[in-house]
Amino acid sequence: MAKVLVVADIKQGVLKGSTAELLSKAGSIGAQTAVVAIGSGVNALLSDLINAGSDTQYIADDPNLAMFSAGPYAACVVDAARQSNADLIWFGFSESGKALAPRVAAQLDCACATEITDITLAGGQIEITRPAIANKVRQRIKVNSAQLVAVVRAGAFEAREDITGSENVVTLSPPAPDLKAVIKELLSDAGGDIDLADADIVVSVGRGAKDQAGVTLVKALADDLNAGFGASRALVDGGFMAHNKQVGQTGKIVAPTLYIAVGISGAIQHLAGMNGSKAILAINKDPEAPIFNVADYGIVGDLFEVVPVLREEIKKVRA
Amino acid sequence: MKILTTIKKVVDVELNINVENGAIVENGLQYVMNAWDENAVEAAVQLKEKNGAETTLVSIGGGEDNTKIIRKGYAMGIENGIQIDDPALANADSFVFARVLQKVYEKGDYDLIITGKQAQDTDNGQTGIILAEYLGLPCASNVIAIEVVDDRHVRVSRLGDAGTEILELALPAVVTVSDSINEPRLPVMRGIMMAKKKKIDVMDLAGLGTTIDAVGGGALKSEIIEFMVSEKRSAGQKFEGDAAEITAQVVALLAGEAKVL
Ligand SMILES: Cc1cc2nc3c(=O)[nH]c(=O)nc-3n(C[C@H](O)[C@H](O)[C@H](O)COP(=O)(O)OP(=O)(O)OC[C@H]3O[C@@H](n4cnc5c(N)ncnc54)[C@H](O)[C@@H]3O)c2cc1C
Ligand SMILES: Nc1ncnc2c1ncn2[C@@H]1O[C@H](COP(=O)(O)O)[C@@H](O)[C@H]1O
Numbered sequence: 001m002a003k004v005l006v007v008a009d010i011k012q013g014v015l016k017g018s019t020a021e022l023l024s025k026a027g028s029i030g031a032q033t034a035v036v037a038i039g040s041g042v043n044a045l046l047s048d049l050i051n052a053g054s055d056t057q058y059i060a061d062d063p064n065l066a067m068f069s070a071g072p073y074a075a076c077v078v079d080a081a082r083q084s085n086a087d088l089i090w091f092g093f094s095e096s097g098k099a100l101a102p103r104v105a106a107q108l109d110c111a112c113a114t115e116i117t118d119i120t121l122a123g124g125q126i127e128i129t130r131p132a133i134a135n136k137v138r139q140r141i142k143v144n145s146a147q148l149v150a151v152v153r154a155g156a157f158e159a160r161e162d163i164t165g166s167e168n169v170v171t172l173s174p175p176a177p178d179l180k181a182v183i184k185e186l187l188s189d190a191g192g193d194i195d196l197a198d199a200d201i202v203v204s205v206g207r208g209a210k211d212q213a214g215v216t217l218v219k220a221l222a223d224d225l226n227a228g229f230g231a232s233r234a235l236v237d238g239g240f241m242a243h244n245k246q247v248g249q250t251g252k253i254v255a256p257t258l259y260i261a262v263g264i265s266g267a268i269q270h271l272a273g274m275n276g277s278k279a280i281l282a283i284n285k286d287p288e289a290p291i292f293n294v295a296d297y298g299i300v301g302d303l304f305e306v307v308p309v310l311r312e313e314i315k316k317v318r319a
Numbered sequence: 320m321k322i323l324t325t326i327k328k329v330v331d332v333e334l335n336i337n338v339e340n341g342a343i344v345e346n347g348l349q350y351v352m353n354a355w356d357e358n359a360v361e362a363a364v365q366l367k368e369k370n371g372a373e374t375t376l377v378s379i380g381g382g383e384d385n386t387k388i389i390r391k392g393y394a395m396g397i398e399n400g401i402q403i404d405d406p407a408l409a410n411a412d413s414f415v416f417a418r419v420l421q422k423v424y425e426k427g428d429y430d431l432i433i434t435g436k437q438a439q440d441t442d443n444g445q446t447g448i449i450l451a452e453y454l455g456l457p458c459a460s461n462v463i464a465i466e467v468v469d470d471r472h473v474r475v476s477r478l479g480d481a482g483t484e485i486l487e488l489a490l491p492a493v494v495t496v497s498d499s500i501n502e503p504r505l506p507v508m509r510g511i512m513m514a515k516k517k518k519i520d521v522m523d524l525a526g527l528g529t530t531i532d533a534v535g536g537g538a539l540k541s542e543i544i545e546f547m548v549s550e551k552r553s554a555g556q557k558f559e560g561d562a563a564e565i566t567a568q569v570v571a572l573l574a575g576e577a578k579v580l
Contacts, residue, residue, distance in 0.1 A: 011480055068479050070458065095480045099460045102413070102445040106452035111540035112413070114444050131549060132442045136336045137343065140545040144538070180457035180489040184474070187483040201579075236499070243463070243478050243499060250436070250498050258579040268332060275552055279579045281569065287559060296555035296577065297569050305562040313570035317580060 002031040002121055005058075005086035007077055008049060009094055010039050012191070015048040017159060017198060018092030018152070023053035025157035029121055031088065033165070034058060036080035036172075038073050040066035046169065053163035056084060062174035067186055068096050071178030074103040079172050081108060087147055088119070088126070093154040093197075093253055101151045110147035115253075117156045134249060135272040154197060155255025155276045189244045196247065199228030202256045204247050204274070207234035208263020208284065208303055215240050217304065218262045221311050230254065232264045248273035263303045266291030283307070320372040320470065320490075323429040324363045325420060325447070326356040326392055327378060328385045329440040341545035350384035352391055355435025357503035358496045362465055363433050364396035365501065370467045375399040377423050379408060379416055386519065393514035394506030405523040407531040412541065413445035418534035420446070421453045422527050429491060431473065436461055436495040447495035457488045460495040 004026035009016040019035065026033045035054035037045055043061045050057065058080035065072060077100060081089050089104060091097030098114060105112030117138075118129040126143035128150065196202055203222035209215050215235065222229040231241035233248060247254055249272040259277035264270060266282070266289055274280070275294055282295035285302050292298040299306055330336065330343075331351045337344040352360075363374045376392045378385055381404040389400045403419055411419075424432065434447030444460075451458030464476040468487065475494055477484050488494070506514070524530055531537055556572070558565035574580040 068481065068484065070460070095461060095478060098444055099448065099479075102448035103452050103458075105445075105540075106414075106417075106449045112443075112445055112449075113541065115442065127544075133330065133336060133440055134332045134442070135549055136332065137338060138547045138549050139543045140547065141541050142544050143541045145540045148541075178457065180492070181459060182487045183484060184487055185485040186479075186481060187485070189482040233498075244482070249442075258573070258577075279573070279577045280552070280555075281573065287557070292557055293554045294552040295557075296552075297572060298555065298557035299562075299565055299569055300557060300559040301562045301565065306566050309563050309566040310570065313567050314580060317570055317574040 002029065002088060003034065003084060003086045004031040004088045004090060005034045005036060005081055005084050006054070007089070007091045007097065007100070008035050008037040008045070009092040009097070010037060010042060010045065011195065013041060015045050015052065016092065018154070020052040020159040020163065021157045022090050022092055022152055023165070024160040024163050025119070026088070026090070027053055027160065027163060029119070034080070034084045034086065036060070036077055038065055038076045046167070050165040050167050052165065054165045056168045056170060058083065058170045058172055060172040060174060064174060064177055067183050069178055069181065069183055070099045070103060071181060072175040074100050074107065075175035076172055077104050078107045083170060089147065089149045091151045093151060097151045101149050105149040108147055108149065110145040110149060111143045112149045113141060114151040115153040116150045117153050119150070134268045135275065136268070154253040189242060194226070194228045196228040196230050196245070196252045196254050199254070199256055201225045201227035201258045201260070202230055202247070202254050202274070203227045203260045203262065204230035204232065204264060205235060205241070205262050206232040206264030207238070209235065212240055214263070214304070217307055221260070221307055224311055224314060228254070228256070232270050261291050261295070262307065264291055265289050266294065320366070320370065320431065320467070321427065321429045322363045322366060322372050322374050323424060323427060323432045324356070324359045324374065324376045324392070324397065325378070325432070325434040326360065326376050326388055327353045327435070327438050328380045328388050329353045329438055332439050338546045338548045341547070343546050352388040353435050353438050355437055355439070355496065355498055358498050358500050359433040359435050360392050360395050360397060361501045361503040362496055366465065366467065367396065373398060375401065375427065375429070377401040377403065377420065379403040379411070379419055381406070389519055390514040391506060393517050394510040395504055396510070400517070400519045402519050402521045403523070403527060404521055407524060407536055410539065410542070411536055412539055413441070413443050413449055414540055415534050415536045416446050417449040417453055419527070420450050422529050422534070424454060426527070431490060432493045434493065434495045436497050447493055451493035454493070456491055456493050458493040459486050459488060462494045462496045463499045465494060465500070
């Protein structure tokens with residue numbers, strides 16, 4: 001029986017939905033499930049970890065792990081992988097996952113794959129699918145090593161409702177701090193915002209909004225919809241939006257029910273971050289903008305005119 | 320300080336990519352320097368300009384296009400170039416490239432290795448991080464700023480999940496850079512002319528003092544068995560005309576037809 005170890009995705013003390021999604025997938029391929037939770041105060045998440053569908057919980061709870069540090073975090077994952085004899089070690093899509101997976105794979109001397117969208121186990125042969133070349137192609141990959149470390153792309157797997165786990169806690173000993181890569185400071189992202197990865201609706205703003213006034217106009221639409229508020233790289237580079245709001249290949253990968261692109265041209269690096277969305281609405285004044293090639297609904301028009309009307313009309317249908 | 324920058328030749332992602340019988344159709348493809356490696360080159364050149372450094376680039380690959388990207392690196396301001404060209408590396412993956420780069424590192428005496436955060440053809444985002452593991456060096460990935468503290472340390476900013484993390488790395492170290500770190504310069508004519516005459520230190524695996532088996536190329540940890548074209552989203556309904564009217568129409572569809580409001 002295959003054994004899956006899922007690395008819990010914990011942000012600001014909260015267990016993210018991807019953990020249950022990955023554990024659900026593990027269950028559906030008939031694997032034994034374990035989870036590893038790393039951080040400070042993560043013992044408090046035990047019931048969440050069990051409810052997410054894990055049968056064993058490896059926990060590294062230490063004040064020294066309060067801030068992400070790739071060396072010690074990777075050491076915890078490797079420790080849990082060895083103790084659990086996991087064949088498959090999965091990370092949910094996150095910056096820490098992307099930083100850790102290659103380290104863990106190098107230490108375990110096994111294959112590593114990022115952004116996987118599917119995995120099959122037939123007769124002990126692990127096979128995966130993942131996009132490459134900015135999502136233009138997909139690769140089917142055969143894994144030759146006994147183990148695989150993988151980062152699962154956002155939205156690839158769904159959490160099952162009927163999932164349950166059982167309590168079986170293994171406490172990991174705290175790893176040594178990385179004295180060669182010392183964290184000096186963390187400039188925290190503004191709190192209180194809706195996490196783009198969790199949002200059911202994401203509204204993103206692009207260069208078409210021009211300046212802060214345009215951004216504020218589009219932000220009001222996001223607020224009305226209780227949506228995550230993202231941006232193209234053009235606005236992040238322009239200093240109008242924070243780095244953590246960038247959607248795309250180097251930003252966040254999102255797969256909401258509805259993605260609204262406002263004043264965004266639709267460069268492939270942007271599309272690579274949002275083309276898994278269920279429905280896409282694009283607003284752009286250029287009828288030839290490439291974003292319209294992927295949008296389910298397109299409004300050709302000036303966003304400064306369209307967005308206020310859009311807000312009014314949405315209020316009407318939601319009333 | 321000695322800086323080693325890694326650059327890879329990749330397909331131009333802006334062009335069409337066709338797949339036939341599970342393989343990418345070579346005909347019509349064009350090759351360029353990986354975009355994130357342009358950021359790596361720019362970062363190295365900026366450090367040289369600000370703090371003084373000797374800059375070297377290394378590229379594993381062959382053919383005229385590979386020479387072209389090395390010359391581009393020169394034209395942007397890199398001083399020395401190493402090219403590892405060996406047909407045995409045709410199917411190499413990030414682990415194999417990392418082993419080859421390890422050999423290159425061990426032959427020089429570098430303080431800082433700068434790689435792109437990811438190659439546009441693989442979208443793996445692995446090679447630099449694996450290289451750091453193999454070398455036992457500190458590593459920061461997804462870096463958006465590098466500053467020299469003293470001759471033994473650099474201070475880097477990286478984008479993490481909780482915000483921007485500021486780390487001090489003891490040299491030698493490896494950083495992988497995001498495109499947010501800088502705007503790669505366009506080479507000027509004088510640089511391009513000078514780059515044409517510069518020597519490239521080309522060698523195969525034997526010249527590097529290793530073999531394909533020693534770098535893991537004989538026993539790949541994974542293999543691509545097939546490429547497929549990604550299902551494209553198809554264009555939906557596009558509305559033009561009076562802004563108020565078409566917006567109302569679209570909202571009705573989002574609520575009724577798509578049921579997403
Ligand atoms: C290695 C690499 C990685 C990258 N990663 C990312 C990434 O993660 N995310 C990302 O977004 N980009 C990324 N990019 C950049 C990407 O290629 C584009 O440059 C960027 O997405 C463009 O942003 P934009 O669509 O807002 O701007 P533009 O391309 O300038 O488009 C602006 C659009 O607004 C429209 N417009 C203008 N005025 C109005 C108006 N009044 N009303 C309505 N519409 C209007 C225009 O018609 C135009 O289509 C990356 C690039 C590289 C090379
Ligand atoms: N063949 C290669 N030659 C030189 N550098 C490479 C090569 N392959 C990968 N790299 C470096 O490693 C980075 C990450 O590659 P990848 O792991 O394929 O995403 C790239 O941005 C390059 O800087």
